[in-house]
Amino acid sequence: MGTVHARSLDPLPMQGPELGVQADDMDLGEPEQEEKQExxxxxxxxxxxxxxxxxxxxxxxxxxxxxxxxxxxxNLIDVMKKSHEARQKLLRLGIFRHVEVVIDTTEGAxxxxxxxxxxxxxxxxxRMTGSYNTMVGNNEGSMVLGLKLxxxxxxxxxxxxxxxxxxxxxxxxLSFFKPQPGHFERNFSINLYKVTGQFPWSSLRETDRGVxxxxxxxxxxxxxxxxxxxxxRELGCLARTASFSVREESGHSLKSSLSHTMVIDTRNSTxxxxxxxxxKINQELAGYTGGDVSFxxxxxxxxxxxxxxxxxxxxxxxxxxxxxxxxxxxxGGPTSVRGYSMYSIGPQSEGDYLGGEAFWAGGLHLYTPxxxxxxxxxxxxxxxxxxxxxxxxxxxxxxxxGPRAHLSKLxxxxxxxxxxxxxxxxxxxxxxxxxYCIPMGVQSGDRICDGVQFGAGIRFL
Amino acid sequence: xxxxxxxxxxxxxxxxxxxxxxxLYQPLKEDQILLSDSASSLAVQTFLRMCGLPVQVxxxxxxxxMSPSGKVPFIHVGNQVVSELGPIxxxxxxxxxxxxxxxxxxxxxxxxxxxxxxxxxxxTAELYIQWCDDYTATEISRPRYSSPxxxxxxxxxxxxxxxxxxxxxxxxxxxxxSLEQVYEDVSQCCQALSQxxxxxxxxxxxxxxxxxxxxxxHLFTILTTQLTNDELAEKVKSYTNxxxxxxxxxxxxxxxxxxxxQVS
Numbered sequence: 001m002g003t004v005h006a007r008s009l010d011p012l013p014m015q016g017p018e019l020g021v022q023a024d025d026m027d028l029g030e031p032e033q034e035e036k037q038e039x040x041x042x043x044x045x046x047x048x049x050x051x052x053x054x055x056x057x058x059x060x061x062x063x064x065x066x067x068x069x070x071x072x073x074x075n076l077i078d079v080m081k082k083s084h085e086a087r088q089k090l091l092r093l094g095i096f097r098h099v100e101v102v103i104d105t106t107e108g109a110x111x112x113x114x115x116x117x118x119x120x121x122x123x124x125x126x127r128m129t130g131s132y133n134t135m136v137g138n139n140e141g142s143m144v145l146g147l148k149l150x151x152x153x154x155x156x157x158x159x160x161x162x163x164x165x166x167x168x169x170x171x172x173x174l175s176f177f178k179p180q181p182g183h184f185e186r187n188f189s190i191n192l193y194k195v196t197g198q199f200p201w202s203s204l205r206e207t208d209r210g211v212x213x214x215x216x217x218x219x220x221x222x223x224x225x226x227x228x229x230x231x232x233r234e235l236g237c238l239a240r241t242a243s244f245s246v247r248e249e250s251g252h253s254l255k256s257s258l259s260h261t262m263v264i265d266t267r268n269s270t271x272x273x274x275x276x277x278x279x280k281i282n283q284e285l286a287g288y289t290g291g292d293v294s295f296x297x298x299x300x301x302x303x304x305x306x307x308x309x310x311x312x313x314x315x316x317x318x319x320x321x322x323x324x325x326x327x328x329x330x331x332g333g334p335t336s337v338r339g340y341s342m343y344s345i346g347p348q349s350e351g352d353y354l355g356g357e358a359f360w361a362g363g364l365h366l367y368t369p370x371x372x373x374x375x376x377x378x379x380x381x382x383x384x385x386x387x388x389x390x391x392x393x394x395x396x397x398x399x400x401x402g403p404r405a406h407l408s409k410l411x412x413x414x415x416x417x418x419x420x421x422x423x424x425x426x427x428x429x430x431x432x433x434x435x436y437c438i439p440m441g442v443q444s445g446d447r448i449c450d451g452v453q454f455g456a457g458i459r460f461l
Numbered sequence: 462x463x464x465x466x467x468x469x470x471x472x473x474x475x476x477x478x479x480x481x482x483x484x485l486y487q488p489l490k491e492d493q494i495l496l497s498d499s500a501s502s503l504a505v506q507t508f509l510r511m512c513g514l515p516v517q518v519x520x521x522x523x524x525x526x527m528s529p530s531g532k533v534p535f536i537h538v539g540n541q542v543v544s545e546l547g548p549i550x551x552x553x554x555x556x557x558x559x560x561x562x563x564x565x566x567x568x569x570x571x572x573x574x575x576x577x578x579x580x581x582x583x584x585t586a587e588l589y590i591q592w593c594d595d596y597t598a599t600e601i602s603r604p605r606y607s608s609p610x611x612x613x614x615x616x617x618x619x620x621x622x623x624x625x626x627x628x629x630x631x632x633x634x635x636x637x638x639s640l641e642q643v644y645e646d647v648s649q650c651c652q653a654l655s656q657x658x659x660x661x662x663x664x665x666x667x668x669x670x671x672x673x674x675x676x677x678x679h680l681f682t683i684l685t686t687q688l689t690n691d692e693l694a695e696k697v698k699s700y701t702n703x704x705x706x707x708x709x710x711x712x713x714x715x716x717x718x719x720x721x722x723q724v725s
Binding site: 237 | 522612613
């Protein structure tokens, strides 16, 4: 460690500032007390060298893109601003533990009087980090092993591996991520996984083994992702008492699908945002690239947040999904239409919920800080009280009729609920909710959970 | 569900009469079903015809996975799903139909012993020939078993099934046997059956029992299924009374019955 990489103006492929000497830069030798203010604001400077200290396996060519902007700074404030931005860019590569910036005057034979040297002192992440946990829950114990290799080949590639060995099920995931040098938002990743899940509301057990590759790239202000996925799915019954409709679904199937997602996200946080909006549109087409499952799936999601008076936030959101030929959607539960049991809305057979081909759901929330603001500025900030109104409907499509009939079918028998509760934000990842719900518009066959309902998750309506 | 609860539920179910829409599920007849499954399915169908209970045969590619025990065939009667001949016989007995009521204890024990013989010898030999003989496995079993699925799932599932059967053969000690020895075992089993049958119409004289259904299922399927060679069928054909036994049951319960239902 401690290799110093100096970059000066000429050999770089990008443009650097001119070497011309400015007229008013000869004042550097004058008494500094009076000129301190001047130096900071008006002084034109030239960034002569940018050093990156502390590189080991990282290749320099990806870093030059991130720090190139620093050379374009004209005065000291600019240098500080652009160095800060370059630091953010270096950190978002995910290969450094921390990055420090040092700005100093140039020294040496080729030093200009107004020349500056900017040094980024970086500490790379370790070559491999691992974790080992044991988990107990849901009548199952398991051992989880995780391995992460950041910056595998020196250009911010990341390899992660997770393996979970349990008393009932085993699952694993292997993922390789590579960004394009110079354009971190353009990247591709390859994933290999096996996941198992149990769904008691449908008496179904599912094992998916799959491989997927995805490309992400930004276009103007939107982020697009193209993905191909191949999945071998195995379905089985969870109990001998599973309904026959569920039993008929048991067996193996192969899905090969192409999907495209467009996301515009201007929110300031994914959990409990205070402002901003989210628009996400996703299409998935399966069956044309092999496999024995064919369907077309559409998914629209929108969320708008606005801060109102007294620190409260109004959030309204909606979600509409449609799938041709297969019933894959479930609705209900503490993460979607509150007041109903988990995924317990819609067509069912002998107590098992079969899901539907289309659904819509919407919510209107008002988040306020806790009354009387206990723990203000600290722990209390993680909590919010929230008042909500949720509505939604799930149904199967009728292929003979047109879109108007489909819309009217979704508009009849709407399930909705309202209530209030407390929300706790867990880091930046998840959220816990404890609500008092009053479900309305309940249809026969739905299972409700009126009164107190607890929910934990990542994506909430 | 606990054992007590299951027993309670099956008691309740047993009280219901045989519905119109009882269905028997098996793999696809033309392209997918293999010799051993076909034999088991025919045995159950014969048993139900002997009891006079109507049943519809439905072919599904995923019948093996739908079955609660993983084996075909299985029947869906009212709310109940029961698989394999043994449990089905019990289930039908609880509904009040039985073919072996007229037997005394000694005969019943003998019947059970012969059924075990057929299961341990004939069925195992069928599985061996299908999956442990490389030529048959490559030419017939794997392509047929995986026909409903697309690439690469078809290869994965076929090999998975082959490994599973070979492991089972290993466990019961059949993996050391050669094909010739297996044919010999089949011949000996047929000899035992032939001796028991003698000149009687059915194994227990005048009335057919579940043993007759089981033997018919296996022997008729062996005689009418095309394998890579005819050795297995030849072994059965060498016992003439077994041949006429199969012919008789086919005439009585299948051809006559179908003709009657066409006329009426």
